[in-house]
Amino acid sequence: MIEKNIKILINEKACKKCGLCIAFCPTKVYASEGGKPLIVNLSACTNCKLCELRCPDYAIIVGGEDIE
Amino acid sequence: MSKKIMLLQGNEACVEGALAAGMRFYAGYPITPSTEIAEISAEKLPKVGGKFIQMEDELASMGAVIGASLAGLKSMTATSGPGFSLKQENIGFACLTEVPCVVVNVQRGGPSTGLPTLPAQGDVMQTRWGTHGDHPIIVISPFSVREVYDMTIRAFNLSEKYRVPCILLMDEVVAHMRERVELPEKSSIDIINRKKIKPTILDYKPYMDYDGDCILPMANFGEGIPYHVTGLIHDISGSPSSDQKVTKTLLNRLMSKIYNNVADIIEYEKIYTEDAETVIVTFGTTARSVLRAVCLLRQEGLKIGLLRLKTIWPFAHMAIKELTQTPVKNLIVAEMNYGQLMETVKASAEGAFSVYGLNKYNGELITPQEVIDKVKEVAERA
Amino acid sequence: MRKELQKYFRNDKLPHIWCPGCGHGIITGAVIRAIDNLNLEQSKICIVSGIGCSSRAPGYMNFNTLHTTHGRALAFATGIKMANHDLKVIVLTGDGDCSAIGGNHFIHAARRNIDITTIVFNNSIYGMTSGQYSPMTPKGAFATTAPYGNIDRNFDLCKLGQSAGATYVARGTVYHVPQLIKLIEKALKHKGFSLIDVVDICPTYFGRRNKMGSPVIMMEKIREMSITAKTAAKLSPEELSGKIVIGEFCEEKAPEYTKEYNKIIKKAQGGNQNG
Ligand SMILES: Cc1ncc(C[n+]2csc(CCOP(=O)(O)OP(=O)(O)O)c2C)c(N)n1
Ligand code: SF4
Ligand code: SF4
Ligand code: SF4
Ligand SMILES: [Mg+2]
Numbered sequence A: 001m002i003e004k005n006i007k008i009l010i011n012e013k014a015c016k017k018c019g020l021c022i023a024f025c026p027t028k029v030y031a032s033e034g035g036k037p038l039i040v041n042l043s044a045c046t047n048c049k050l051c052e053l054r055c056p057d058y059a060i061i062v063g064g065e066d067i068e
Numbered sequence B: 001m002s003k004k005i006m007l008l009q010g011n012e013a014c015v016e017g018a019l020a021a022g023m024r025f026y027a028g029y030p031i032t033p034s035t036e037i038a039e040i041s042a043e044k045l046p047k048v049g050g051k052f053i054q055m056e057d058e059l060a061s062m063g064a065v066i067g068a069s070l071a072g073l074k075s076m077t078a079t080s081g082p083g084f085s086l087k088q089e090n091i092g093f094a095c096l097t098e099v100p101c102v103v104v105n106v107q108r109g110g111p112s113t114g115l116p117t118l119p120a121q122g123d124v125m126q127t128r129w130g131t132h133g134d135h136p137i138i139v140i141s142p143f144s145v146r147e148v149y150d151m152t153i154r155a156f157n158l159s160e161k162y163r164v165p166c167i168l169l170m171d172e173v174v175a176h177m178r179e180r181v182e183l184p185e186k187s188s189i190d191i192i193n194r195k196k197i198k199p200t201i202l203d204y205k206p207y208m209d210y211d212g213d214c215i216l217p218m219a220n221f222g223e224g225i226p227y228h229v230t231g232l233i234h235d236i237s238g239s240p241s242s243d244q245k246v247t248k249t250l251l252n253r254l255m256s257k258i259y260n261n262v263a264d265i266i267e268y269e270k271i272y273t274e275d276a277e278t279v280i281v282t283f284g285t286t287a288r289s290v291l292r293a294v295c296l297l298r299q300e301g302l303k304i305g306l307l308r309l310k311t312i313w314p315f316a317h318m319a320i321k322e323l324t325q326t327p328v329k330n331l332i333v334a335e336m337n338y339g340q341l342m343e344t345v346k347a348s349a350e351g352a353f354s355v356y357g358l359n360k361y362n363g364e365l366i367t368p369q370e371v372i373d374k375v376k377e378v379a380e381r382a
Numbered sequence C: 001m002r003k004e005l006q007k008y009f010r011n012d013k014l015p016h017i018w019c020p021g022c023g024h025g026i027i028t029g030a031v032i033r034a035i036d037n038l039n040l041e042q043s044k045i046c047i048v049s050g051i052g053c054s055s056r057a058p059g060y061m062n063f064n065t066l067h068t069t070h071g072r073a074l075a076f077a078t079g080i081k082m083a084n085h086d087l088k089v090i091v092l093t094g095d096g097d098c099s100a101i102g103g104n105h106f107i108h109a110a111r112r113n114i115d116i117t118t119i120v121f122n123n124s125i126y127g128m129t130s131g132q133y134s135p136m137t138p139k140g141a142f143a144t145t146a147p148y149g150n151i152d153r154n155f156d157l158c159k160l161g162q163s164a165g166a167t168y169v170a171r172g173t174v175y176h177v178p179q180l181i182k183l184i185e186k187a188l189k190h191k192g193f194s195l196i197d198v199v200d201i202c203p204t205y206f207g208r209r210n211k212m213g214s215p216v217i218m219m220e221k222i223r224e225m226s227i228t229a230k231t232a233a234k235l236s237p238e239e240l241s242g243k244i245v246i247g248e249f250c251e252e253k254a255p256e257y258t259k260e261y262n263k264i265i266k267k268a269q270g271g272n273q274n275g
Helices: A020-024 A050-054 B010-021 B035-044 B058-070 B081-097 B124-129 B145-162 B172-176 B244-259 B286-299 B317-323 B340-349 B368-381 C024-038 C054-060 C073-083 C095-101 C103-112 C157-164 C177-189 C203-209 C215-225 C257-270
Strands: A007-010 A030-033 A036-039 A060-063 B004-009 B023-028 B051-054 B074-079 B101-107 B138-140 B165-171 B178-183 B228-230 B268-271 B278-282 B304-309 B311-313 B330-335 B354-359 C045-049 C064-067 C088-094 C116-122 C168-173 C194-199 C226-228 C244-251
Touching (some): A007 A036, A050 C177, B004 B010, B010 B023, B010 B035, B010 B074, B010 B172, B010 B178, B023 B058, B035 B051, B051 C073, B051 C257, B058 B101, B058 C103, B074 B081, B081 B124, B081 B165, B101 B145, B101 B172, B124 B340, B138 B145, B145 B178, B165 B172, B268 B317, B278 B286, B286 B304, B286 B330, B304 B317, B330 B340, B340 B354, B354 B368, C024 C054, C024 C088, C045 C054, C054 C088, C088 C095, C095 C103, C116 C157, C116 C177, C157 C168, C157 C244, C168 C177, C177 C194, C177 C244, C203 C215
Parallel strands (some): B023 B051, B023 B074, B101 B165, B278 B330, B330 B354, C088 C116, C168 C194
Antiparallel strands (some): A007 A060, A030 A036, B004 B178
């Protein structure tokens, strides 16, 4: 397996606590912390970016080298 | 180039004037008695590389005209009665967003479907207050075919200069009558184009009063400076705002750009007013009968004058004020409606004159004889 | 937000006005990503909307943007496209904006096959005016103006658009975002009138009234109800009831309106009116 170097950036100020990212991550990377996503299982992240695309408030960035 | 002498219909002269002014887009929906303007535009616009489209209704026509103007083309639509009612919401949009455009309203008898083929002047107040909310607007009204030509050019010029919709208020008679007219040479026509932004402006704020004259420079969509246009009250960046100060500042500027420039915008014609005891105030086609009556009455030795408003809105209060410096005692407001302009004349006169109405609203023109009879009736009363 | 996408937003206007979990932000994001994927020239894009929560989207997007009157976006857009056919014109509209007050403009723009991409933020409700039923509200659903349940039948916007003459028609959802982005890309590349009906969520008004509670539950519903156009083709009308059919419905080549008008200009200038 390729060594993964995935990062998830969450802009807490932009998050409106809708819960979509938490509910629909296929690999349950997030838990809810007062409605906001808390990264609890980063190693499970497949970098599918669904959470980023579904966040209505553009509060999430998922990636490897493509984010700094 | 030699001068062109032509036998023209009013509606034809409107299109000729529009083309001379630089019209390159027309959107409309057919309605009597304005339809020829659409038909002739459909034929002539593509010849000069311009564009014509028949939209699905008048709401759409007005929208398309505003869109095309934002994209940089001088744009016009023409309609009548019911269609003019339908355009109102989007006319208000153009007022608030300051998009230049020309709207021709060839008046017919109303209300509702009314008298489709007969003349009236019942839209005087609708041209001023047809769309909701306080707003600026310019309305001008021609009385001859040649004047239709000149005023259509003027409508484009005023609209471009002040970034405001300009309404050309015609009626069935001036639209359909034919007159022999001599059109001016192209080179003698003054053309005004919207104020462009200076290349030195880097951070363009579309609703910023850069020059302090309330008239804003305009970038056309597609010229490389993206910006936002909204029918919501907006700040100088074009973004929606419900701030009280922003609202007041914007509305004040919109009004000021018109009311600070009334000397430029308002035109009227006075005939025999210096020594007149009675002056007939009128506009549009009705002025033709009044002019004839005034000449006949003068031959009889009666001291009668004529004030013909070429600009209807903003109202020519200064013309009424000027009359207070003359022996004038009576004003008769002659119009093909129930007395719409008369109310404004009365308010403007502030009691300085007795104001009478000569009103007709049965689909017929006011005749010179009816004017003469009214003058004599007023003379007896006074 | 990703750095490379920032230039497409008016960042000083964010956060947007939309409620938590409102799908409008997801669709707006998908439109931006499709534009970025296609590398379209920003200053040549013009985004037009009507009135509604959804129609506020262009205010956040850094292009030539025009927020018009309720229902009239396509009329304004038609004027823009006619005036300057080099502009890529995109209309963002709500289900009410597009199919109720703007229904006439919608079918006529489709009929002309004018090169405009129309993206409908279809949340089955009038969100902005707080939850009245729209022509897209399903029969039986509740709204503030349908307190006993809606008896109106809803449109199938894709069928409506297609029969009116749209030459690219597809449906996506706010759940299936990667697919939605692909559909928008195809619509943007299409030469002619393209329509994407995006099944959207309004948790605040549709959700609450219809006891769906949260954005998450509404999204789950979309997931459950969605089937592909291919699968749908094999189902009976009964089996299809209550399903959201997603995917492409038509992609057709047909004369585009502004190109046709350019031919008119040539004809008129050649003086040969019949030729
Ligand atoms: C002429 C006119 N009629 C009514 C309204 C009030 N109004 C504003 S938005 C809206 C409905 C919007 O619904 P939709 O298009 O579905 O957008 P959403 O808010 O759901 O995104 C209505 C009825 C208006 N602004 N203008
Ligand atoms: S999807 Fe976005 S707004 Fe919603 S909870 Fe997650 S980070 Fe917050
Ligand atoms: S990128 Fe995919 S796997 Fe990773 S957190 Fe987001 S949704 Fe979960
Ligand atoms: S009311 Fe509905 S449509 Fe409007 S922002 Fe809120 S969730 Fe979105
Ligand atoms: Mg809606």
